Amino acid sequence: MIASILPSISPGTLLAGGITAAAASLWLLLPSGRSGAADRTARWLGWLLGIVALAGFLATGHRLGSVGEEAVFLTVALVAVISGAATVVSRSPVYAAIWFAMALAGVSGVLLVLGGQFLGVATIVVYAGAILVMFLFVLMLAQPAGLAPYDRVSTEPLLAAVAGAVLLGILSLSIGRLTAEPPACCLMGGTKAALLADSATTEPPAAAATGIDMLADNHVARLGGELFGRHLLAVEVAGVLLLAALIGSIAIVSRGAADAEPAAARRAVP
C-alpha cells in the first residue's frame, strides 16, 4: 500500500533503510550510561527511529489475502517485535522479563495465525507459565536494590547493533529471494520437470500452491500421532534430557552451596 504511494523507491532501498534505522534505533536505545536529558533524548530518538524501521518493513511486506487475517497478523507481529525490542533495551531486568512475557504473547499469536494451534498454547503454558516464572524467581533472589551499574551500560552497543542489522539484512535478502525465483537447489532439468509435472496430476496440490493450511483439521490429534509415532524415540530422549537437567541442577545447587559458603565468609572478613 505504502509502496504504491512511493513508486520511486524500490523495495530493496526501503528495506535497507528500514534495517539501518533499526540498527540506529537499537544503538540509541541500548543502555549506555547516559543520564538525564541526554538519556531521554536518545530514547525518544531511538523509539522514533524504531517506528521508521517498522514502517519500512511494513511497506516491503507482502499483503495477505483477507483484511481480517492481515489485521490480526500485523497486530500480533507488532506486539511480538516491539516487546522483543523492549526486552532487549530495558534497563531493569524485571521489566525485561515482563516485556519478554508480552513478546511471548505476540509470538503465540503469530504461531496461531500460522496454523500452530497446539504450539501457540504450549508457548504460553510452558514459557510464560513455567520458564518465565523461574526467571522472575531468580531475579527476586539475586536482584540488588535499584539499578545496578552493569544494567546501565552495555558492551559495544554500536557493534552489536551493526551485527544484528547485518544478520537481519542477510536473512531478509534470502527470504525475499524466495518469492522472486525458486532457490538454486530446486531449479530442475527437463526430465525432472516432466517427472514433477507427471506427479502434479496425481498428487494433491501442495500447501503453498493453494495457500490452504493442510495441517488445520484434527490438528492436535494428528500432531500427537506424528509425535508419538514417527518421533517416539526422540520423545523418550527428551524425557531423559529433562530428567538429567533436573538432577544436574539439583547437584550443582547442593555442591555449589557448600563451595560458596567459604567464599562468602572470605568476602565478609575484610
Added chain:
Amino acid sequence: MNLLANTVAPSALVIDGLVVGAILFALGLVGILARRNLIVMFLCAELMLQGISVSLVSWSRHHGDWGGHVLVIFVLTVAACEAAVALVFVLQAFARTGRLDSAAWQSLRESNLPRTIDRELPAIDTVPPKFPKLAPAGVEPAADEDALHEREHV
C-alpha cells in the same frame, strides 16, 4: 514425495512469518552481544529461540508437513532444560560475586583481550513516585506514649 512444494513460491503469510522470525532472532542476537546482565542475556537467548520457532512453523505450513511443529516441541523441551541449568549457574555466579554481571567473570577471557573497565556513571535523576493521598477522616485515636517510646519497629 512432496517435491512440488519445493518449487512453489511460499505464500505471503509464510514469507511474513519468516520475516518476523528473522527480526526476533536478530533482536535476541543484539541483546546477547550488548547486554551485561546474565539474566537479560538468557532472556535474549530465549527470544532467539522464539524467532526460530516462528520460522520453523512457517516452513511447516509451507510444506504441509509436521516436521517443524515437532521440532518446535523439542525446542520448548530443550529451552526448559537449558533455563533450569543456566539459572542454577547464574545463582551460583551471584553467590560467589554478589553481582549478576558477566564482566565479573572477565578473568576467564582470552589473555590478549583488553580488560573491561567500568567508568564512573552519572547519578540517576529519579523522580520520586507520587502516591495518591486519602483525605483524613474520622477522629485520630489518642497515642499511647509508652508504646511510642518503647517500640523500635513498626
